Amino acid sequence: TSNDSKPCRVAVVGAGLVGTLNAIYFAQRGWHVDLFELRKDMRLPEVKATQRGKSINLALSERGLSALRNSGLDLDNLILEAAVPLHARMVHTTAGLQMSQAYGKKDQHINAVDRARLNEELLTIAEEFSNINIHFEHNLMKADLDKGELQFFTGTGNPEKTYHTDFLVGADGAYSRTRTQLMRRIRMYYEQEYIDTAYCELTMLPIKNKNGEDEFALDPHHLHIWPRHTFMLIALPNPDKTFTCTLFMPFGMFDELNTKELVLDFFKREFKDSVPLIGEEKLVEEYFNNPRGSLITIKCKPYHYQDRAVIIGDAAHAMVPFYGQGMNCGFQDVQVLHSILDKHGVKAKLSADGKIHGLHQAMEEYSKERSEDAHAICDLAMYNHYEMRSAVTSPLYLARKKLEAVLHSMFPTAVIPLYTMVSFTTIRYSDAIKRWNRQTWWINATATASAVTALGIGAGLGLRYGRPLIDAMSKY
Numbered sequence: 316t317s318n319d320s321k322p323c324r325v326a327v328v329g330a331g332l333v334g335t336l337n338a339i340y341f342a343q344r345g346w347h348v349d350l351f352e353l354r355k356d357m358r359l360p361e362v363k364a365t366q367r368g369k370s371i372n373l374a375l376s377e378r379g380l381s382a383l384r385n386s387g388l389d390l391d392n393l394i395l396e397a398a399v400p401l402h403a404r405m406v407h408t409t410a411g412l413q414m415s416q417a418y419g420k421k422d423q424h425i426n427a428v429d430r431a432r433l434n435e436e437l438l439t440i441a442e443e444f445s446n447i448n449i450h451f452e453h454n455l456m457k458a459d460l461d462k463g464e465l466q467f468f469t470g471t472g473n474p475e476k477t478y479h480t481d482f483l484v485g486a487d488g489a490y491s492r493t494r495t496q497l498m499r500r501i502r503m504y505y506e507q508e509y510i511d512t513a514y515c516e517l518t519m520l521p522i523k524n525k526n527g528e529d530e531f532a533l534d535p536h537h538l539h540i541w542p543r544h545t546f547m548l549i550a551l552p553n554p555d556k557t558f559t560c561t562l563f564m565p566f567g568m569f570d571e572l573n574t575k576e577l578v579l580d581f582f583k584r585e586f587k588d589s590v591p592l593i594g595e596e597k598l599v600e601e602y603f604n605n606p607r608g609s610l611i612t613i614k615c616k617p618y619h620y621q622d623r624a625v626i627i628g629d630a631a632h633a634m635v636p637f638y639g640q641g642m643n644c645g646f647q648d649v650q651v652l653h654s655i656l657d658k659h660g661v662k663a664k665l666s667a668d669g670k671i672h673g674l675h676q677a678m679e680e681y682s683k684e685r686s687e688d689a690h691a692i693c694d695l696a697m698y699n700h701y702e703m704r705s706a707v708t709s710p711l712y713l714a715r716k717k718l719e720a721v722l723h724s725m726f727p728t729a730v731i732p733l734y735t736m737v738s739f740t741t742i743r744y745s746d747a748i749k750r751w752n753r754q755t756w757w758i759n760a761t762a763t764a765s766a767v768t769a770l771g772i773g774a775g776l777g778l779r780y781g782r783p784l785i786d787a788m789s790k791y
């Protein structure tokens with residue numbers, strides 16, 4: 316019998332941000348999509364009431380926007396409708412001073428978005444496709460990749476269910492079970508690293524303006540940071556005029572600050588302008604009761620097994636959150652994956668032999684290209700941890716930023732600041748690092764030349780602030 320009229324079936328495991336966008340992309344290719352999610356539907360009122368996700372809000376930038384735009388459904392504008400644009404960092408000193416540091420040119424900004432709303436909007440759009448079936452409360456237990464047989468635990472009635480698929484996409488997050496199943500089948504390179512930093516979220520409510528209306532407690536168009544070298548506090552605005560603050564601190568410090576008095580003393584000493592805005596009582600209540608998260612980097616490769624399975628998003632590459640790129644990178648995975656499927660002429664129908672032609676070669680190319688880029692952004696995210704909690708307060712760092720910005724305005728395509736390449740372009744992450752290394756060489760050369768007239772400051776500047784990244788990135 317001919318399979319010619321049968322649509323290809325894809326099973327996407329994980330209806331988080333990346334899995335749901337990927338389901339939409341596959342549906343638009345004309346594939347039949349089964350989207351499996353272990354949790355209940357997050358849009359149900361009873362689930363909403365109890366929900367506490369990984370982080371309340373996220374910074375969405377060009378890579379993520381580009382993938383939303385490329386869906387052809389105007390998803391970027393839908394999501395931006397309820398986003399708060401952030402044009403700059405606001406650095407808060409211990410003395411309570413605030414210094415604004417622009418992210419890029421005047422019109423360039425990142426966007427604070429509500430994680431739950433973003434996921435809910437994507438689910439609602441996915442549901443509108445007649446060729447997407449969403450299965451909530453389906454926990455992937457096991458996958459026979461060669462047979463395309465997936466076993467789920469559903470917790471209701473007859474709890475174990477088996478489904479068949481032509482292709483499996485694992486978008487089931489950092490602790491991916493799809494990845495574990497893949498590892499049983501291929502010789503996967505795998506490394507993971509936990510950093511000695513925990514995080515805890517605190518809420519900063521709106522204040523009342525003179526007309527009695529709610530107003531943001533801090534300037535809403537900034538990402539606020541209180542950098543203190545070994546720990547830091549950050550705050551991102553939400554559309555409802557609250558801020559979500561995140562305290563990043565070594566686990567041991569969390570353990571030591573174990574009484575109300577110690578916590579308040581610490582906040583008043585280190586982040587004093589934040590205390591009246593959060594409120595002492597709420598600060599203490601949330602510090603002790605909100606969950607504490609850990610931060611992991613995961614690098615692995617390859618991402619696929621023949622033409623049977625692939626992992627994307629955090630399942631393939633978890634990173635520390637300091638570049639605000641985890642979701643952006645996952646969304647870009649989806650765009651890159653589908654452009655490679657297009658390039659290899661992968662169709663929506665099975666061929667007569669029951670295979671999906673071009674898929675195996677497409678997956679080889681995807682794994683190779685994307686693992687290089689994902690490993691690069693994992694390294695950059697780790698580097699930005701140092702930059703955000705420490706370097707931003709250094710005059711040398713600021714001088715280099717200024718010099719780079721001047722060179723960028725004079726030679727816009729030759730010199731592009733690293734932050735701009737990562738957040739405001741879709742240049743491959745691995746290329747961004749290579750370019751940055753080349754630029755640093757030129758900046759050092761310029762600085763060395765100007766040192767003659769600038770009392771040697773320029774040379775010191777280029778060398779000191781080029782070094783840490785160059786050392787870390789020497790493998791690129």
Ligand code: FAD
Binds near residue numbers: 330486636
């Ligand atoms: P997840 O969001 O983890 O979703 C995985 C889904 O799979 C979940 O719904 C889960 O329930 C489901 N699942 C898991 N196992 C199974 C199973 N066995 N069967 C079925 N379903 C399963 N990124 C940014 O771009 N910008 C930011 O500003 C930013 N800030 C962050 C701040 C913090 C504190 C943290 C921790 C992360 C941040 N990130 C940020 C990263 C971002 O949260 C992740 O990269 C993103 O959520 C990854 O999406 P995902 O869909 O791949 O995985």
